[in-house]
Amino acid sequence: MHADVTAAAPAELLSDYQPGAFFLSSPAGVVLADEPSAVHTTIAAATQALQAAGGVLAGAIPFARTAPARLGLYSSVRHGQPWHMATPTLSPLDRPDFSGADDSRDVYVAGVRAALERIQSAELSKVVLARVLDLRSDRPVLTGKLLERLVARDPYGYTFATDVGAGSLVGASPELLVSRRAGLVTANPLAGSAPRHADPVQDGRNATGLLVSEKDRHEHEVVVKAVAAGLAPLCARVVVPPTPELLPTRTMWHLSTLIEAEPLPGVSALDLAIALHPTPAVCGTPTEPARALIGELEPFDRGFYTGLVGWTDAAGDGEWAIALRCGVVDGTSLRLYAGAGIVAGSDPDKELAETTAKFRTFLNAIGLGDLT
Numbered sequence: 181m182h183a184d185v186t187a188a189a190p191a192e193l194l195s196d197y198q199p200g201a202f203f204l205s206s207p208a209g210v211v212l213a214d215e216p217s218a219v220h221t222t223i224a225a226a227t228q229a230l231q232a233a234g235g236v237l238a239g240a241i242p243f244a245r246t247a248p249a250r251l252g253l254y255s256s257v258r259h260g261q262p263w264h265m266a267t268p269t270l271s272p273l274d275r276p277d278f279s280g281a282d283d284s285r286d287v288y289v290a291g292v293r294a295a296l297e298r299i300q301s302a303e304l305s306k307v308v309l310a311r312v313l314d315l316r317s318d319r320p321v322l323t324g325k326l327l328e329r330l331v332a333r334d335p336y337g338y339t340f341a342t343d344v345g346a347g348s349l350v351g352a353s354p355e356l357l358v359s360r361r362a363g364l365v366t367a368n369p370l371a372g373s374a375p376r377h378a379d380p381v382q383d384g385r386n387a388t389g390l391l392v393s394e395k396d397r398h399e400h401e402v403v404v405k406a407v408a409a410g411l412a413p414l415c416a417r418v419v420v421p422p423t424p425e426l427l428p429t430r431t432m433w434h435l436s437t438l439i440e441a442e443p444l445p446g447v448s449a450l451d452l453a454i455a456l457h458p459t460p461a462v463c464g465t466p467t468e469p470a471r472a473l474i475g476e477l478e479p480f481d482r483g484f485y486t487g488l489v490g491w492t493d494a495a496g497d498g499e500w501a502i503a504l505r506c507g508v509v510d511g512t513s514l515r516l517y518a519g520a521g522i523v524a525g526s527d528p529d530k531e532l533a534e535t536t537a538k539f540r541t542f543l544n545a546i547g548l549g550d551l552t
């Protein structure tokens with residue numbers, strides 16, 4: 181079975197999206213896949229099925245290595261040109277009433293303080309701590325409408341929806357973990373962040389402050405080194421620019437480094453993604469103590485948040501984004517996630533503010549401001 185790839189306009193793909201399907205809009209183009217012939221919960225089984233039957237694997241991989249993945253095998257996918265090249269018209273917003281409180285702040289600040297004590301004891305140098313926001317809607321949340329809003333606000337990002345069993349994982353991530361296309365591997369680690377500001381002068385200050393912040397540059401460098409080291413055994417000619425650039429989203433500034441490499445023969449986009457996951461951008465350094473500390477300090481299960489969302493085809497090409505600025509929509513309930521990297525010198529209140537700003541990607545798309 182070969183993947184039957186058809187081309188379509190990106191807006192058409194979005195309007196054809198139905199809950200349960202896989203949708204990804206990235207700077208490289210839009211992908212829609214519906215009706216998987218099988219759904220696999222382990223990467224080994226999914227890879228074997230892809231090799232045996234051909235087609236495209238698409239879906240989500242959780243943060244925890246041992247938790248079940250959700251990877252569909254599709255015999256046909258539809259591709260569209262990049263969203264930022266389209267001029268879509270949005271359908272009217274059916275605006276549900278959401279209720280919920282931002283009640284994880286105190287626990288988060290206490291967690292950051294506890295993490296800073298561990299960092300001082302030199303057991304680890306970075307850990308990424310997250311928190312959740314639980315909302316309820318007065319009617320079932322329409323995933324397609326959410327996608328429309330998210331993609332229109334950040335057309336250069338990685339906007340996705342995919343079935344995760346108990347609902348759909350929906351989000352607009354700024355971060356490409358890795359892609360492999362036409363013999364080129366690209367990874368784009370982000371770490372080090374500052375909120376956008378409505379006043380352009382203050383917004384510019386936030387951006388330049390981030391670019392010169394030693395703490396953020398260190399936080400970023402740790403991730404870049406880990407990604408380059410993860411790619412090295414699977415690639416030739418890993419090219420790492422010496423200094424990061426600023427990457428803006430509608431709500432955040434990030435430090436960003438675009439790494440390019442040549443894949444060794446037979447290495448697929450999924451092989452590369454698995455080798456890199458989780459990077460210190462979403463877990464910490466060293467990985468194992470950071471993973472253990474996340475388990476100790478975060479009072480919820482990350483599930484697919486900070487996991488991976490993407491696809492790989494039988495030829496090994498594909499694209500995997502990190503599941504960030506996202507939530508799980510299940511009927512009338514919506515759980516949003518946001519985290520921040522903690523290193524020596526982190527200020528707990530600033531890290532809390534960073535998570536609040538990261539929630540805005542989703543909250544603003546559903547017509548809400550910060551919750552109290």
Ligand SMILES: C=C(O[C@@H]1C=C(C(=O)O)C=C[C@H]1O)C(=O)O
Pocket residue numbers: 308310355370371372373434461462504505517518519520521522538
């Ligand atoms: C953890 C998140 O984002 C990650 C953490 C970042 C940081 O600490 O600066 C930046 C981008 C992401 O790699 C999130 O959005 O929830």
